[in-house]
Amino acid sequence: AIAIYNDGTAPDRMGPVSGTAGQAWRIPVIGPSYQLGTDLVKAATSGTLTLHVKTSTINEQRTAHNVIADTERGRADNVVVMGAHLDSVTKGPGINDNGSGTATVLTVAEQIARLGDQIKNKVRFAFWGAEEEGLLGSTYYVTHLSAAQRATIALNLNFDMLGSPNGRRGVYDGDDSEGAGTNPPAGSGAIEKVFLNYYGARKLQTSPSTFDGRSDYGPFIDNGIPAGGLDSGAEKLKTAEEAKIYGGEAGKPYDGCYHQACDTYANNNSTILDQLADGAAHAVQVFAKSTLPVNG
Ligand code: PHE
Ligand code: ZN
Ligand code: ZN
Ligand code: ZN
Known part of the structure; x- marks a missing residue:
């Protein structure tokens, strides 16, 4: 079980921007970090990161980081x-998006040693930077792996x-099965099945979440690595069913505070978060033991 609460530390926010619309910035990529500014669109990442000014202006660039830790x-x-992803949008503190996900990853990281030698x-554990700027951290990570390094990753x-x-x-x-057109690597279906089996056994219904690459798994499936995951919904409207x-409430967004200032500690469904x-x-426990597909 996990809970989100305010421990008094300030949320990480991106700053305001100013500069020239349509201008392309070429920023050399040195080491495991990259520079970015809000309202930028990433165009490419190899040796140089090309950033195009999306809105009006830029007066600030920041370096963001991925934080990555492995089990021994x-x-x-x-x-x-x-x-x-560890970052939020400029407008809000990002508690549901994505304090909820990072708290989950951190909790699993804290608990996983209890599996002992069951960990095969x-x-x-990856805390991605700059997802909201266009999946920058996860894209940087996946595209800077050598082919041999990429082959060591079973799934995301x-x-x-x-x-x-x-x-x-x-x-x-x-x-x-919804036909998002992302042509996901075959193993992604087997990962979905692990989640469906789990919630089926708990007699908790689930709904398919469109596999459209709109989060940090996108760069993984784009590079042939199977992926899966969970989410409780963003700006789309809840159906009557x-x-x-x-x-x-049907006809209302899953998260009415999506990318807004009101994505605070109050913006959280603790029941669904816990489930x-x-x-x-x-x-994670299943795949730490074996990444072979399970049936049933
Ligand atoms: N990646 C989106 C964000 O951080 C959230 C999202 C994920 C929206 C999947 C739709 C589908 O804002
Ligand atoms: Zn977001
Ligand atoms: Zn998000
Ligand atoms: Zn499916």
């Missing part, structure tokens, strides 16, 4: 990457928005 145990050639595959589990106030239990549609299953965090922990 487990095969280094079959790594399970569990990730969540190394688990890598992503957790972005787990406590939406008008939420639902969403499981990434890894087999793309979902309101029957999960309660809440999705349990599913996340379950999936």
